[in-house]
Every structure is written in structure tokens, then in C-alpha cells.
Amino acid sequence: MLTEDLASLLxxxxxxxxxxxxxxxxxxxxxTHTCLGQEHVPVALRGLLDPRxxxxxxxxxxxxxxxxxxxxxxxxxxxxGREGAVCAGVGGSQHILRERYLSTGVxxxxxxxxxxxxxxxxxxxxxQLACAFVGDGTWGQGAVYEALNLAAxxxxxxxxxVEHNGIAQSTPTSRAMAGTIAGRAAAFGIPHTYVxxxxxxxxxxxxxxxxxxxxxxxxxxxxEARVRRLGPHSKGDDPRPADEVAALRAGDWRPYYxxxxxAELDRVxxxxxxxxxxxxxxxxxxxxxxxxx
Amino acid sequence: MTGRQRIVEHLNAALSAALADDERLYLLGxxxxxxxxxxxxxxRGLSTRFPERVLTTPISENGIVGLAGGLAxxxxxxxxxxxxxxxxxxxFDPIVNFAAKSTTMYGRRVPIxxxxxxxxxxxxxxxxxxSQSLQKHFLGVPGLAVYELSPxxxxxxxxATMLGAGTPALHFEDKSLYGGWLCRDGVVDDVFRFDLVGxxxxxxxxxxxxxxxxxxxxxxxxVPRAVxxxxxxxxxxxxxxxLLVPSRLYPLDVAPMAPALSRARRVVVVxxxxxxxxxxxxxxxxxxxxxxxxxxxxHSADSVIPTAPHLERSVLVSPETIRRGVREALS
Numbered sequence: 075m076l077t078e079d080l081a082s083l084l085x086x087x088x089x090x091x092x093x094x095x096x097x098x099x100x101x102x103x104x105x106t107h108t109c110l111g112q113e114h115v116p117v118a119l120r121g122l123l124d125p126r127x128x129x130x131x132x133x134x135x136x137x138x139x140x141x142x143x144x145x146x147x148x149x150x151x152x153x154x155g156r157e158g159a160v161c162a163g164v165g166g167s168q169h170i171l172r173e174r175y176l177s178t179g180v181x182x183x184x185x186x187x188x189x190x191x192x193x194x195x196x197x198x199x200x201x202q203l204a205c206a207f208v209g210d211g212t213w214g215q216g217a218v219y220e221a222l223n224l225a226a227x228x229x230x231x232x233x234x235x236v237e238h239n240g241i242a243q244s245t246p247t248s249r250a251m252a253g254t255i256a257g258r259a260a261a262f263g264i265p266h267t268y269v270x271x272x273x274x275x276x277x278x279x280x281x282x283x284x285x286x287x288x289x290x291x292x293x294x295x296x297x298e299a300r301v302r303r304l305g306p307h308s309k310g311d312d313p314r315p316a317d318e319v320a321a322l323r324a325g326d327w328r329p330y331y332x333x334x335x336x337a338e339l340d341r342v343x344x345x346x347x348x349x350x351x352x353x354x355x356x357x358x359x360x361x362x363x364x365x366x367x
Numbered sequence: 368m369t370g371r372q373r374i375v376e377h378l379n380a381a382l383s384a385a386l387a388d389d390e391r392l393y394l395l396g397x398x399x400x401x402x403x404x405x406x407x408x409x410x411r412g413l414s415t416r417f418p419e420r421v422l423t424t425p426i427s428e429n430g431i432v433g434l435a436g437g438l439a440x441x442x443x444x445x446x447x448x449x450x451x452x453x454x455x456x457x458x459f460d461p462i463v464n465f466a467a468k469s470t471t472m473y474g475r476r477v478p479i480x481x482x483x484x485x486x487x488x489x490x491x492x493x494x495x496x497x498s499q500s501l502q503k504h505f506l507g508v509p510g511l512a513v514y515e516l517s518p519x520x521x522x523x524x525x526x527a528t529m530l531g532a533g534t535p536a537l538h539f540e541d542k543s544l545y546g547g548w549l550c551r552d553g554v555v556d557d558v559f560r561f562d563l564v565g566x567x568x569x570x571x572x573x574x575x576x577x578x579x580x581x582x583x584x585x586x587x588x589x590v591p592r593a594v595x596x597x598x599x600x601x602x603x604x605x606x607x608x609x610l611l612v613p614s615r616l617y618p619l620d621v622a623p624m625a626p627a628l629s630r631a632r633r634v635v636v637v638x639x640x641x642x643x644x645x646x647x648x649x650x651x652x653x654x655x656x657x658x659x660x661x662x663x664x665x666h667s668a669d670s671v672i673p674t675a676p677h678l679e680r681s682v683l684v685s686p687e688t689i690r691r692g693v694r695e696a697l698s
Contacts, residue, residue: 128441162474171473176440180464186430187465190437190445197419204437217460220430227425365474367509 079274084346086113086137092350097309106167109137111304114327116141118277122285128191130184130206131177133168146353156360163363182215189221192230203231203288211242226262229293239303244313259296270300272327375545381522386417394421395431396448406450432458436466444480451497452485466535467510478533488541489683494674500639506617513617516540517587518550519568520614541588567623570610581693582631583610589637596689625657633696634658642669665692
């Protein structure tokens with residue numbers, strides 16, 4: 075476990091918690107979707123991605139962004155519509171473009187787009203891949219299957235990372251998905267790797283080889299990562315009973331890493347808490363972002 | 368180039384030239400590969416000449432337009448053929464929410480070089496889900512342009528404009544035009560001539576700067592029908608009309624139309640769309656300050672498009688509908 079990874083995990087955790095606090099205080103506009111409990115997946119993936127890869131994120135994308143760009147101020151400014159915002163405050167929480175990272179807010183829409191970026195890479199920059207983070211709920215969209223079919227047919231370097239948190243907004247997966255993600259991937263002849271771990275190093279170790287195969291022309295891969303959504307869908311909308319969420323908390327990466335590294339976690343935790351608090355204070359004081367259509 | 372050219376051949380040549388000129392350009396669509404060459408044969412020969420970049424696809428309009436958007440995002444250019452424009456409804460999301468929005472929603476200009484070609488319209492007996500003119504549903508989308516194929520415009524020029532804009536475009540192509548002839552050398556037929564003022568084609572009998580009874584404004588697909596109506600109006604009714612045909616339907620550039628509109632007693636906007644929320648309504652609003660009189664709309668009936676030929680004729684705009692519309696506007 076690198077301190078850098080721990081710092082990234084805790085940065086995302088504190089950033090998301092700060093957003094919920096800001097909402098509670100009425101200081102944020104609109105909506106946001108936090109990735110509390112899911113931070114370890116993008117942090118693990120970061121170790122397998124290259125800056126020349128395309129990365130497609132979704133509505134629950136702050137962790138994806140912060141794992142790749144150490145830029146909480148730019149992201150918070152984007153969410154708050156302040157100067158220095160990554161996308162001038164136009165995109166907001168779920169529409170971010172920076173270099174080869176793009177998030178957008180319509181479920182499933184990104185997969186055909188990612189397939190297109192993968193086609194480009196396969197011709198122009200072989201060895202690079204397009205990675206798309208999606209949720210389990212996204213698998214209700216037809217675009218997902220059109221993209222998987224195209225990606226498999228054309229052997230595109232497309233890495234689909236499913237953060238399977240068992241709940242789509244308020245609807246449990248059991249009420250939204252017939253069959254399984256593994257079965258759906260198999261239907262297209264696409265390899266599927268299931269991971270259920272909060273250990274960043276373990277995730278990387280398991281995924282290194284299948285991801286390398288995507289780069290080597292092996293065609294698409296579906297990674298299904300079991301995760302625990304510890305927060306609400308957006309702000310205060312969590313219909314799950316408290317004991318259910320408490321059980322999820324017990325399996326979170328934070329107690330796991332506390333057991334593993336002890337005081338080191340406390341030290342990094344305090345550093346990131348202070349860092350995020352300073353970012354919140356500094357960004358909140360900035361002038362409003364300027365933009366003209 | 369010598370000799371007459373059918374519009375399908377002209378469009379095919381324009382696509383071929385565009386692919387030859389730019390090795391980052393892709394052409395995607397269902398059944399577009401040889402030997403079939405597309406449902407309307409617009410892409411015939413192209414997959415043979417450019418096998419790596421002319422890709423026949425599964426039946427997945429949402430997927431292939433999204434994929435084309437991904438190519439464009441990554442710096443390539445893409446043209447997608449939607450076999451029948453009716454099916455572009457299945458690609459509404461990648462067009463409106465991805466391709467068009469991405470050009471500005473990230474707070475800065477992001478070029479998206481994407482053209483979605485849509486064989487469109489009726490008069491072929493294909494029935495309610497294969498005959499519509501859906502242009503109107505794509506008007507007023509920020510970052511999205513709507514063009515239409517015309518027998519008066521050079522498709523290579525129009526294609527280059529659309530692909531060069533950096534914002535996505537839809538190219539509606541009236542299926543009834545494909546087998547017809549491209550107008551060249553300023554000649555429409557033995558009565559009418561035409562010229563081009565930028566993107567705007569003007570059809571006239573004697574002089575485009577004459578005072579006339581009526582100016583018709585129509586997209587390219589209506590040119591043969593409008594010209595037939597204008598001939599009848601001229602020879603049988605002694606009503607003199609000019610026809611204005613912009614290649615880009617939206618956003619509409621009114622300035623080049625203004626002189627002609629100011630010299631006409633009436634303006635009639637013609638299109639094949641069914642009634643309600645039409646392009647004509649948009650045009651009428653846009654030209655309200657330059658037109659001398661009221662603007663009249665001529666379009667198809669408020670109806671699905673029936674299959675049986677006599678029923679289809681009863682719904683769609685025809686030369687007779689246009690002639691009647693002009694006479695009523697002037698009466």
C-alpha cells in the first residue's frame with residue numbers, strides 16, 4: 075500500500091463528505107452524486123491506466139476524476155460555479171472534460187462513445203484503451219448492449235468497469251436486472267472478471283493481466299467490482315434501512331486499511347481532512363465563474 | 368466533369384472524394400458495404416475503395432451514432448448513414464445529448480466533426496415508419512445544424528462545410544431526389560434557371576432581381592415539386608414566383624434571402640413535414656421583418672403517412688398543394 079494511494083482514497087472520501095456538508099448548509103446548487111464507499115475502484119484502476127487512455131465517467135464521477143487528477147479545487151470550483159472551474163461551471167458535477175477524461179450525465183450513453191474512442195485508439199495509438207466506468211443500473215440501457223456488440227465484433231480495446239453497488243438510485247439490483255452481468259458479458263463472448271475486494275493492491279494484481287490483454291488486441295473486457303454505496307444516491311435520498319447501511323460500513327475500505335496500517339491511516343486522514351477543509355474555504359471565497367455561450 | 372449526373376452518383380462521388388481527402392474520416396452505417404452498397408446505393412463502391420474506414424454495422428442506430436461521436440471526440444471525423452431517417456429517433460440521445468452538447472457544455476469549444484445522413488421523406492410507398500420528414504425535431508438544438516440535400520447544390524461543398532464546422536450536422540436527403548438529375552450550369556429546365564448566393568440557391572424564370580408575386584422558400588427535397596408548381600403558376604395562372612433553397616435549414620441565414628423577400632408580394636414556405644411545429648413556422652418567424660406580406664406555410668397533412676399510393680398522395684405535399692397554397696396566399 076502506497077501512501078499515495080491512501081492519500082487518494084482519503085482525499086476522495088473527505089471531498090465527498092464535504093460536498094454533503096455544503097449541501098446541508100445550503101451552499102451548493104443543484105445536485106451531486108457522491109461515491110462514498112466506492113473510492114478504491116478508481117484508485118486501483120489508476121495504477122493500470124495510462125495518461126493516453128481515454129476514461130469515461132458517469133454521474134457518480136468525483137472519485138474517477140480525483141483519482142486521475144489531484145485537483146480537488148478545480149472540481150469543487152466546477153461544482154460551485156467559481157473561478158478556476160475545470161469546465162467554467164457549465165458542466166457541473168457530472169459533465170467534466172479534461173484531457174482524455176470525460177464524464178456525462180445520461181446513463182449508458184458513454185459506452186458507444188467509448189467504443190468510438192477505442193476504435194480511434196486501435197488504429198492510431200495501438201496499446202492504449204478506452205475505459206468506461208458504469209454502474210449496475212446502467213445495464214438497463216440498450217446502448218450498453220449495442221456498444222458491447224460493436225466492441226466485441228471489432229475487437230476494440232474497451233475496458234468496462236462496473237461499480238456494482240447493488241442499488242440504482244432507490245431500486246435494488248434484484249428489481250432491475252434479470253440474469254447477471256457475467257451472463258450478459260458471456261452472451262457477447264466478452265471476458266468478465268469479478269472482483270470483491272477493498273484492497274487496492276489486490277485489485278490491481280487481479281486485474282493487471284486481463285487489462286493488459288485489452289491493450290494487446292484481445293478485445294473488450296468487463297470488470298465487475300462489488301462495491302458498497304455508503305451514502306445516498308444524491309443528497310438526502312437513501313431509502314435503505316440504517317442497519318443495512320451500517321452493515322455495508324463494516325465492509326468498507328477504511329476500517330480495513332485502519333487494521334492494516336493503523337496510525338499511518340490516521341496521519342494521512344488528518345492531512346486530507348485539513349486539505350479538503352482548506353480547499354472548501356478557499357474555493358468558496360472565489361468569484362463566480364465567467365462564461366458566455 | 369461532363370455529362371449529366373444522377374444525384375445518387377453525385378453524392379456518392381462527394382463521399383468518395385471526402386474519404387480520399389481525409390484519412391481520418393470514417394463512414395458508418397447499416398448495409399453500406401459492397402456489393403449491396405446501402406439501401407439507396409449512395410455508398411456503392413466506397414467500402415471497396417476504403418475498406419478500413421467504410422464500416423458496415425449492426426442494426427444499432429444509438430450505438431453507431433454514439434460510436435461516431437467517440438471517433439469525433441478523439442479527433443477523427445465521421446459520417447453515419449441512417450438507413451431511413453425515421454430511425455434517427457433511435458439516435459436522438461447521442462446526437463442531442465452527446466454530440467451537440469459536447470461542443471460547448473464543457474465550458475470551452477470542443478470540435479465534433481460528425482455528419483448524420485438521413486434518407487428521408489415519402490412518395491415511395493414505404494408506409495408510416497419509413498417515410499417521414501423529421502427535420503423539425505432537430506431544430507433549435509444548441510450546437511446542431513440541419514442541412515438538406517438539393518439538386519441545386521454541390522454536395523462536395525456542402526459535405527466539406529458540414530465536416531469542417533466542428534459542430535455536428537444532420538443531412539436530410541429526400542429519397543425521391545436520388546434517381547433525379549443534378550442541375551448544372553444554372554439550368555433547372557427549359558423555363559427556370561438558378562444561381563447560388565453562398566449557401567442559398569435561387570430559382571427564377573428571367574431575372575432573380577425582378578419583382579415577383581410570390582417567393583417560395585423550400586428545402587432541397589421540395590425543389591422538383593416546387594418547380595413544377597411554379598411552372599403551372601406561371602403558364603396557367605400568370606403568377607410569377609421565385610424559389611429560394613437554403614442548403615442549411617437551421618440555423619437559418621436570413622440575410623441572403625432578404626432582397627428577394629422584399630421584392631415579393633407574398634412568401635410561402637414549403638416542406639414535406641406533417642403539420643405542427645414545422646421548419647416553416649421557424650422560417651416565418653425568422654423572416655417576419657423582411658417579408659412584405661404575411662408568410663404562408665405549405666406542408667403535409669396532420670397525419671401518419673399511409674402506404675397505399677392514393678392515400679399517401681392525399682397526405683403529402685404535391686405540386687398541386689403548393690400551387691393551391693400560392694394562389695390562396697395571393698387571393
